[in-house]
Amino acid sequence: MSNKNKKQVIKGKNTFDKYYNYPPEVVLKRVVKYAWKSRILIILSLLFLIGYTYLELYQPKLINRVLDDYLLGVQTVWEKIDTGSVIYQGNKYDKLPKDEIENLTTLDEVISVLYFDGHYYVSSGVYNSSEITGYDEETSLLILSDDTKIATNRLSKEELKSFYDPSIPAITRLIIIYGSLTIFIIIFRYFQHVFFLTASMRLTLDIRKDAFAKLNRLPMKYFISEPSGKVVTKITSDSEGVRGLYQVIFSILTAGISLVMVYVELFRVNLMLSLLTLLATPLILLWMTVYRRVNNKYQHRIREMNSVINAAMAQYVDGIAIIQQFNKEDAMTTEYDNLLTTNYHNKMNALKINSIFGGELLLLIQNGLLALIIYYFGRQFLNQEGAITAGALYLYVTYITKIFDPIREIFANLNSLEDSFVASSRIFDLLDQEEDKYLGFNEKPHFKGDIKFKDVSFAYDESLVLKNINMHVTPGQFIGLVGHTGSGKSTLMILLQRFYDLVDGHILIDDVDFMTYTKQEVRSNIGYVLQEPALFSGTIKSNITFGVEASDEEVEHVLEMIGAKKFVKDYPDGIHTKLEYLGSNLSTGEKQLLSFARILLRNPAILILDEATANIDTETEILIQNALKVLAVGRTTFVVAHRLSTIRYADNIYVLDDGKIVESGTHDELYNKNGKYRSMYEAQYNNQEK
Numbered sequence: 001m002s003n004k005n006k007k008q009v010i011k012g013k014n015t016f017d018k019y020y021n022y023p024p025e026v027v028l029k030r031v032v033k034y035a036w037k038s039r040i041l042i043i044l045s046l047l048f049l050i051g052y053t054y055l056e057l058y059q060p061k062l063i064n065r066v067l068d069d070y071l072l073g074v075q076t077v078w079e080k081i082d083t084g085s086v087i088y089q090g091n092k093y094d095k096l097p098k099d100e101i102e103n104l105t106t107l108d109e110v111i112s113v114l115y116f117d118g119h120y121y122v123s124s125g126v127y128n129s130s131e132i133t134g135y136d137e138e139t140s141l142l143i144l145s146d147d148t149k150i151a152t153n154r155l156s157k158e159e160l161k162s163f164y165d166p167s168i169p170a171i172t173r174l175i176i177i178y179g180s181l182t183i184f185i186i187i188f189r190y191f192q193h194v195f196f197l198t199a200s201m202r203l204t205l206d207i208r209k210d211a212f213a214k215l216n217r218l219p220m221k222y223f224i225s226e227p228s229g230k231v232v233t234k235i236t237s238d239s240e241g242v243r244g245l246y247q248v249i250f251s252i253l254t255a256g257i258s259l260v261m262v263y264v265e266l267f268r269v270n271l272m273l274s275l276l277t278l279l280a281t282p283l284i285l286l287w288m289t290v291y292r293r294v295n296n297k298y299q300h301r302i303r304e305m306n307s308v309i310n311a312a313m314a315q316y317v318d319g320i321a322i323i324q325q326f327n328k329e330d331a332m333t334t335e336y337d338n339l340l341t342t343n344y345h346n347k348m349n350a351l352k353i354n355s356i357f358g359g360e361l362l363l364l365i366q367n368g369l370l371a372l373i374i375y376y377f378g379r380q381f382l383n384q385e386g387a388i389t390a391g392a393l394y395l396y397v398t399y400i401t402k403i404f405d406p407i408r409e410i411f412a413n414l415n416s417l418e419d420s421f422v423a424s425s426r427i428f429d430l431l432d433q434e435e436d437k438y439l440g441f442n443e444k445p446h447f448k449g450d451i452k453f454k455d456v457s458f459a460y461d462e463s464l465v466l467k468n469i470n471m472h473v474t475p476g477q478f479i480g481l482v483g484h485t486g487s488g489k490s491t492l493m494i495l496l497q498r499f500y501d502l503v504d505g506h507i508l509i510d511d512v513d514f515m516t517y518t519k520q521e522v523r524s525n526i527g528y529v530l531q532e533p534a535l536f537s538g539t540i541k542s543n544i545t546f547g548v549e550a551s552d553e554e555v556e557h558v559l560e561m562i563g564a565k566k567f568v569k570d571y572p573d574g575i576h577t578k579l580e581y582l583g584s585n586l587s588t589g590e591k592q593l594l595s596f597a598r599i600l601l602r603n604p605a606i607l608i609l610d611e612a613t614a615n616i617d618t619e620t621e622i623l624i625q626n627a628l629k630v631l632a633v634g635r636t637t638f639v640v641a642h643r644l645s646t647i648r649y650a651d652n653i654y655v656l657d658d659g660k661i662v663e664s665g666t667h668d669e670l671y672n673k674n675g676k677y678r679s680m681y682e683a684q685y686n687n688q689e690k
Contacts, residue, residue, distance in 0.1 A: 022425040028249065030428055034206055035246050038199035042250075045199065046257070048192035052185045053258050057265050060398040062178050067391030070167035070174075074120070074160075075129050077101050080109040085166040088122065088159060101126060113163060114152065116142060120160050121152035196250060204243040211235045211430055219436040220499040221460075229311030234430050237306065241423020248413040248420055255406030262402045269395060276372055277403060284365065284407060291353070291411075298350040302419070305343040307426070312336055366404045370397065437501060441520040447605040448510050449475035449636030451496070456505035458495060465491045467659040469505070473652070475605075478632055480647030481640045482680065483656035489640045492656070493608050496638075498522050526606045527599035527635075533591040535583035540567055541575040543583075544597045558600045562627035564593040589623060596627045607637040644681050653677065 035042065077096045078084075084092030088111075096110065104110065104126060112127040113120060116135055121142060127150060134143035141149035155163075212235060223231070267274040316323065316332060323332055453471040457464055466488045473479050481489040495502055498519040507514050514522055535543050541555050555575050556568050567590075571577040583591050599607065609628070625646065631637075641647045648667050655663035655670065655677045663675050670677035 022421075022428060024421060027245070027421055027424045027428065031203075031242060031245050031249070031424060034203045034242070035199065037206060038202045041195045041199040041202075045192050045195035045250075046254070048188045048195070049254050049257060050261070052188035052192065053261050055181045055185050055188070057261060057399075057402070059178060059181055060395050062174050062181075063398075064391035064395045066171055066174050067394060069391075070164075070171050072391065073167065074113050074163045075115050076113065077104075077126050078111050078113060078163075080111075086163050088162065113155075114142065120155040122155060123150050123152040125150070196247075200243050200247055200250075203246050204239055207242050207427065208235060208239045211239060211427060214431055214433070214435075217435040217439055218433055219501075220494075222433055227311040227315070229314030230307045231430075232314070233307045233310045234426050237310075238423040238427040238430075241420045242427055244416055245420030245424050248417045251413050252410050252417075255409040258406040259403060262399055262406075266396075266399045266403070269392075269399065277369060277400060279369075294353055298346050298353070301346045302343065302350065304422075305339065305346060309336075309339050309343060312339055366400070370400060436519065438498070438515070438518050439520065440518045441524075442518065443521075444524050445517060445521055447525040449473075449477075449605045450508075450510045451606070451636060452506075452508040452511075453492070454506045454508065456492075456495065456502065456507065458491060458500070458503065460500075465659050466495075469659075469661060471654060471661065471664075473636055473638075475636055476634060477651040478637045478647075478649070479639070480650035480653040481638060481656065482644060482647065482653060482677065484680075487656040488659040489656050490610055493528075493610060493638060493640060496606075496608070497526055497528060525604050526608060527602060527604040527631075529592065529595045529599060529607075529609045531610060533583075533595035535579055535586075535591060535594065537579070537581075539573075539576050539578055540571070540594065543579065543594055544575070544601060546598055548601055550601055554601070555597070558597045559593075562593060562596050562600065562630050563623060564590075564597060564627070566590075567593075592624055593627060596624075596631050600631055605635060607632060607635045608640075609638070610640045644684055655680075 073095070076098075078086065078088075078093040079096040080091050081094050082092060084094040086093045093111065096104075107125045110124070110126060112123050112125060114123060114127060114132060115121075115129045116132045123142065127144070131144045131146075132142050133145050135141075136143060136149065139149070140152065140154070142152050143149055215231070215235075263274060263277075266277065313336070316336065323329060451471075451473045453469045456466055456469040458466040465486075469488075469492065481492065483489050494500060496507060498514070502515065509517075509522070509525075536546075541552065544550075544555050544558070552575060559565060559567050559575070567577075568574050579585060583594075586594070628637075628639075628646075639647050639650065647653055650667065652664060653667060653670055654661050655675075657676060663670055663673065663677050665673070671681060672678075
């Protein structure tokens, strides 16, 4: 990606103005790439859309025919003919086609059916209801616009019914066609909806799979800099935003197709009317552009704030015990309320803009256009030139409404469009993060455990955490790492596990630079036990096996080896006992024993314990010490020690201070040196005595 398209951090008046600004064309291109995987479903959806849109445009024409040709069609000129379908005063009549009315040379054999003031009249000759201006009750004469009067007969209900009777079969046929089209429209809409949603759900599935797979390829520094709540929000909520963008774009596309089809029909019906409606197009486009830009700012803030709120909530839930212990409930509530209030104001501003410049303004334009149409046809009616029929007016008004329906659909999706652009930018920002290097798993090497650190230096940012570390550990040695907080002992073990890429110096395993292996290959030979063991949803057995196929007997055997029979005997379901969230139904010592059993089952060549006994009582520590002896047999073992008693019998102890190894040797050797190790040991021992 070019620099132009890369993530830009934009800072406003507060930190919540930060968002990931991907150009819309870049986001759209990537969404289309995901959607293209379901192109068959999308094409079928579009075909069904075109199908039911055409049928919906055809239906008003049926109503037009019913109104003009049959219901209002009796108000026309009727010709006396022997085969006529209507009998009036002993004579048979039939409708005279409109083109023949204009070419009549004799008026002796024709009558006109006229409507005025709630009644129907029959008069000899050719007349139009629009010419009538009044009715003279005394003479029973209709008054025309030129003040002439014509003799008429008022039709009774029975006589009027005789004029309508021939139209009943045709009207019935048109109603059946209309109902059949409605059924087809429902069916077409159903399949269009199913295909469309299926494609959108597949898109969400694909992008969530890619996002989760991406997490496994991201370097550790990403998870340190990005709060877990925001990462979760990106994969869950923001991936839905990509689906939302697809749905919005598809909705706008379908609205555009509908708009084009309506305009084609409108041009076929009346050219001047179509040109009149186009007058509103520049105004709508200008309004849409301004509305989108103003709304865009608030949608970015809202989406970013949602992420911040989720991260704050995750932090609150994880630290609830500490919060309650320090009586910080009120302070945390105030802080969280401030976030909610800020988000509330952003949403209210967006709502105000939407209320003022959204659908109401569009309704105003629509009604203004309808008024213009009525004025246009009203002038035609008054001029008696090309006067519009009721059916034609219904057709025009229906088509005008159908023009604004897709426009209204587009505007209804503008909010979602901006929100979806932001969400898509955030998830694509995750997918575009620089991936960890040296990944993969070719063939599992079998390490003996000979490890050499040669001139290793390392910095997380600018200041060095490790400075020119040199260390040689032979296979099977028990190594202790001690030092004050920040001395670099945990960082040393992090580098050994390849959580960060080594820049300065070399680490050799069995005299081979460990950079020649992939990270998975190195880690497959290392067992890692944290101060707070990571446990997952499932059973005791699933947490012990964790990626390793093992029988119940094998799991029970490793538990017995480390002195953890209680998991088999004390729990009703034994190793199949379900663990609560994060193993909360286990003590800290029990969690450590589970992590020990997990390592023992994997049988790695190298073992790392990072402050594994820091948070347990003395009795449990003895149990852990015995388990550690079993676990360390035949393995190169590193123990990052908080309690120095844990490493008292280590083969070698390295004392780190300010990123350097300042002392090394056995416990007795270091104690007799009367150096840093002895001062640390005596300080801890004296504290225990007190």
